[in-house]
Amino acid sequence: MTSDFKMGGVSIKKGQRSKIELAVSSLYDGTDLSIPVEVVRGKEDGPVLFISAAIHGDEINGTEIVSRILKNKSLKKLKGVLIAIPVVNIFGFNMLSRYLPDRRDLNRSFPGSLKGSLAARLANIFMKEIVKKSTHGIDLHTGAIHRTNLPQIRACLSNAEAKRLAIEFGVPVILNSTIRDGSLREAARRRDIPMLLFEGGEALRFDEKIIQIGMQGCFSVMQSIGMLPKKKHDVRREIFISWGTQWLRSPTSGLIHNLKEIGAHVKEGDILGVITDQFGTSRGEIIAPFEGIIIGQLQLPLVNGGDALYHVASFHNTRKVQKSIKQIEEDIYQSFYD
Ligand SMILES: [Zn+2]
Numbered sequence: 571m572t573s574d575f576k577m578g579g580v581s582i583k584k585g586q587r588s589k590i591e592l593a594v595s596s597l598y599d600g601t602d603l604s605i606p607v608e609v610v611r612g613k614e615d616g617p618v619l620f621i622s623a624a625i626h627g628d629e630i631n632g633t634e635i636v637s638r639i640l641k642n643k644s645l646k647k648l649k650g651v652l653i654a655i656p657v658v659n660i661f662g663f664n665m666l667s668r669y670l671p672d673r674r675d676l677n678r679s680f681p682g683s684l685k686g687s688l689a690a691r692l693a694n695i696f697m698k699e700i701v702k703k704s705t706h707g708i709d710l711h712t713g714a715i716h717r718t719n720l721p722q723i724r725a726c727l728s729n730a731e732a733k734r735l736a737i738e739f740g741v742p743v744i745l746n747s748t749i750r751d752g753s754l755r756e757a758a759r760r761r762d763i764p765m766l767l768f769e770g771g772e773a774l775r776f777d778e779k780i781i782q783i784g785m786q787g788c789f790s791v792m793q794s795i796g797m798l799p800k801k802k803h804d805v806r807r808e809i810f811i812s813w814g815t816q817w818l819r820s821p822t823s824g825l826i827h828n829l830k831e832i833g834a835h836v837k838e839g840d841i842l843g844v845i846t847d848q849f850g851t852s853r854g855e856i857i858a859p860f861e862g863i864i865i866g867q868l869q870l871p872l873v874n875g876g877d878a879l880y881h882v883a884s885f886h887n888t889r890k891v892q893k894s895i896k897q898i899e900e901d902i903y904q905s906f907y908d
Pocket of ligand 1: 626
């Protein structure tokens with residue numbers, strides 16, 4: 571890396587940290603709108619990692635993860651550059667919405683263009699100012715509105731470095747996600763930048779457990795790429811790659827009563843939930859079609875026929891996955907009392 575590192579036209583010297591506003595657009599009244607970014611540059615050269623959150627504007631759990639990373643004392647020992655973007659989709663963030671004002675999904679608008687839609691312009695700025703300057707990336711997400719996700723990493727595992735980092739992140743569940751057209755991850759892959767997507771928790775909520783897990787995961791990645799010194803006593807958890815997932819949909823409309831919760835191990839034929847009418851009369855059941863772990867779940871009890879209710883992931887050894895999930899939760903509770 572050259573000794574000159576610039577963001578939004580501002581030079582950041584070694585050992586400096588700087589808050590920069592990347593100009594995007596303006597509101598109807600002409601108020602300027604920009605993406606706030608904090609760049610932390612270590613005294614020595616090293617990798618350039620971006621950690622972004624709220625590309626879906628209502629997925630704010632990652633915003634808290636980024637802000638806690640920025641407050642962590644260990645950044646004093648940083649090598650290279652950390653580019654922290656607590657809120658990418660500032661429009662959605664202000665409107666409590668996943669989308670941009672034109673109803674476009676920013677994470678389907680990459681790599682974007684200078685003169686395209688608002689989403690394409692924002693994506694273009696993000697690519698130019700952030701992704702192209704980075705050697706690695708982590709993008710933080712939650713479930714969509716009214717849906718919660720078990721902590722999980724999604725990565726393109728055919729990239730050896732992305733696979734290594736997915737394991738280093740340290741959450742038990744990894745999905746080898748097929749690249750979605752227009753996602754930030756796809757745009758990064760095309761530039762050969764290994765990138766992870768962390769999913770955990772629910773939109774418009776802070777979830778302390780997920781915040782801790784996400785934060786620890788980001789620090790593990792930073793240690794493994796040489797940005798931060800390695801911990802002396804590194805706890806190793808078993809990590810599992812799912813070989814397939816499926817969303818189970820509601821057979822009918824009504825009220826859902828969950829019999830299984832997020833993180834549960836389910837066997838083929840298990841009843842996961844019962845749909846009733848408002849008098850409590852059963853209208854149908856949701857039955858597990860295969861053995862797996864519930865990695866995503868609807869939180870709103872009111873459902874229409876066809877609504878996605880449970881996201882179930884298959885593994886070669888589901889019981890071991892369950893054990894590893896329990897372990898990470900115990901580790902987190904333990905760290906609250908340390
Ligand atoms: Zn998202």
